[in-house]
Amino acid sequence: MALESLDIRRRSASQTSPPDVRKHTEVAKLIDISRCIGCKACQVACMEWNDVRDDVGVLDGTYNNPIDLTDRSWTVMRFYEEEIAEKGLQWLIVKDGCLHCADPGCLKACPAPGAIVQYSNGIVDFKQDNCIGCGYCQTGCPFNIPRYGVTDGKAYKCTLCSDRVGVGLEPACIKTCPTQALSFGTKEDMIDIANARLVDLKERGFEKAAVYDPPGVGGTHVFYVMPHGDPALYRMPRDASISPLVALWRSGFARTLGVLTMVSVAVAGFFHWMKVGPVDPDARPPREEE
Numbered sequence: 001m002a003l004e005s006l007d008i009r010r011r012s013a014s015q016t017s018p019p020d021v022r023k024h025t026e027v028a029k030l031i032d033i034s035r036c037i038g039c040k041a042c043q044v045a046c047m048e049w050n051d052v053r054d055d056v057g058v059l060d061g062t063y064n065n066p067i068d069l070t071d072r073s074w075t076v077m078r079f080y081e082e083e084i085a086e087k088g089l090q091w092l093i094v095k096d097g098c099l100h101c102a103d104p105g106c107l108k109a110c111p112a113p114g115a116i117v118q119y120s121n122g123i124v125d126f127k128q129d130n131c132i133g134c135g136y137c138q139t140g141c142p143f144n145i146p147r148y149g150v151t152d153g154k155a156y157k158c159t160l161c162s163d164r165v166g167v168g169l170e171p172a173c174i175k176t177c178p179t180q181a182l183s184f185g186t187k188e189d190m191i192d193i194a195n196a197r198l199v200d201l202k203e204r205g206f207e208k209a210a211v212y213d214p215p216g217v218g219g220t221h222v223f224y225v226m227p228h229g230d231p232a233l234y235r236m237p238r239d240a241s242i243s244p245l246v247a248l249w250r251s252g253f254a255r256t257l258g259v260l261t262m263v264s265v266a267v268a269g270f271f272h273w274m275k276v277g278p279v280d281p282d283a284r285p286p287r288e289e290e
C-alpha cells in the first residue's frame, strides 16, 4: 500500500518525473546477523502489524516456517548449517525480505504506472490498486522478493512499515526484536553502527566480518552485518545487480522492436497485395469430400 503522506521520488512506468520532492533523510534498517537468535518475533510482529495471516506450513526438516516468502509472509527467518574453516559447524540465521534498493530493479521492470513507488526516504512500496499482476517485478528483483497474491494475483512484499515510518515510528520488527539484532534510523547512523559492530566482531575473532550493502543496486535501505563475510554463505548474491534485460526494456528497445515488427508486417502485406492482388474466394480449391 503506497502512502500519500510520504513524498514519492519515483514511480514505475512513468515517463514524467514527479514534481520536485522535499528532501527527506534516507532511512535504513540494519540487520546484525551476529546478534540474531532466530526467535522469529520479527516475523510475527510483521504479520500482526500488517494484519496478514499465512497458511499453517509444512515441516521440511528445517526451522524455516513458512519455507519461503509468500504474499502473506513478507519476512521469513532462514536457517542454514555451514562448515566454516577454523570455526567448525556454524548455524547461520538470515532474516529474508525486501532490501529496499536505492536503485530498485522491481520498479524499473514494472510496466504499470504507479504500481511501485519509491519515497524520498528511500522506502520502496507496492501499490496493489495499480498492479496488473504481470510478474515483471520479480524478474527485475536481484533478490527474488516479490510474491503474488493467491486470490488477487497482485504483487506483495515488505513495506518497511512505511505507514509507521511516515508518522515517525520505527518498523514493527525493530520494536519487537529482543536482542537488538535489528536497528532502524538514518542510513548514515546505521552505517556508523555497522562499522562499530565490525570492529567488535573482528576483535572477537571474526576477521572476515563484513557489511552487505550491495553497490550493484546503489546500496540498500535494509542491509546486513555478516559475521563470516561471504554473502554466498547467507544465500545472498555476491554481485547483486539488475538484469541487463531490464535495462534493455527501460531503454525502449522492446517497444521499438514491437513497432518495427508491426511496420514490417504491414509493408510485407502491402507488397504481397500489389503483386498477387486481393484474394478471390471463388479461386479457392474445392474442399475434399469426406
Ligand code: SF4
Pocket: 012, 109, 110, 111, 112, 115, 116, 126, 130, 131, 132, 133, 134, 135, 136, 137, 138, 146, 154, 155
Ligand atoms: S506484478 Fe509487479 S511488475 Fe507487474 S504490475 Fe504488479 S508490481 Fe508491477
Ligand code: SF4
Pocket: 097, 098, 099, 100, 101, 104, 105, 106, 107, 124, 140, 141, 142, 143, 144, 145, 146, 157
Ligand atoms: S529487493 Fe527486490 S523487491 Fe525489494 S526494492 Fe530491491 S528490487 Fe525491489
